[in-house]
Amino acid sequence: MIHALPGMGADRRMYPEPWPSIQDFVAHDWVRYSGERSLSGIARSMCDFCRINDGDTLIGASLGGMVACEITKIRKISRLYLIGSAVRKEEISRLLAVLHPLAQLAPVDWLRISAGKIPVELAQMFSSAEAPFLRAMCAAIFKWEGLGQSRTTVVRLHGRQDFVIPPPEAVDLLIDGGHLISMTHAAECTEFVKANYRLQGNVQA
Template sequence: MVYLFSGLGADHRVFQFLDLKDYPTKTIEWVLPFPSETLELYAQRLIHEQIQQKDNLILIGVSFGGIVATEVAKILKPRRVILISSVKNKHELPIYYRWIGMLQLDRWIPARWLLTPTLLTYYSFGVRSKQEIDLLNDILRNTDPIFLKWAIRQILTWQSIQKIENLVHIHGDKDRILPYKYTRNTIPIHAGGHLMIIRQVTQINAFISKLI
């Protein structure tokens, strides 16, 4: 069974071009966090509520979904974990993200600023085509601000350093949200931005077919 973890606010549409037709799949649905719920407890709740099959698992996570997938993997020990445009541990987050988290500067940024698409948004995500822009706009429109603020805080304060077994990390070398230079032991995708799962999906599919 392949469980899919999308990015912040995204849904199954980010996986629409992945070639997984030969495998049973389920996209994990983001639910609102409880007050003061930690990422570790949130992962446990997702397992309890949405992951029925516990054996012979494959987890595929994009961006924030990759972070959640690693937390789930610590508990379930899946056969394979595939991260796309994500990070494996806190050391792969840019140091300035951790500074923002320590200073709690994110608490002062209104969610509506982050959910309003601008040219800077498109540049950061590396989107250029109308298809990519329309998808990103739709994702932002459908993102719950409470979930967004909570998830950003979890990313900025993530402390995980545990090595996840059977993990493979695919990352674009032009990712501006989670820069490639901070990652280690990755499969690089040339000219891949943060939403490369749309534009460079052919290359990603080639790797995934070998991995699972």
């Protein structure tokens, strides 16, 4: 299976058409918040909630990618696609690192500020997100120890104008977009993932 995890404050709508055209692809919502205070805690909950098993592939956008990194420490994941995400907290914008305490007061507003111009659908997702979950995750990402050494193959897709998590030095696909390329450039991302699977000899394309 190919499990896709959304960004902070988002849900499965972060993966619109043509994402579902990938064989065995399933996009998930966040598990209902039950007091987790760390990315590793959310990762354990998502493993159970999403039924993620050894041998599966993960796709993670933004926060979803960081949580997916933690899942690779729990399950034997064959491949991880990070979309506008990070492998360590130092990759997150320095400005957001300074401003993140504001998220404890108004997490939804902080997310809107950090994302900049956002699609209407994502704004609707923000409005329905659980505030305690957002507060906890805003704090957790800046305490995260990162992916570290991993046997999982990591493939990175990133927006050239991403100001939340600026493009890292090593990128497999650099798109002329911002932080929300899984939505705004869904076709490009999907085609790249399909092509990558074909090159690796997989059937999920």
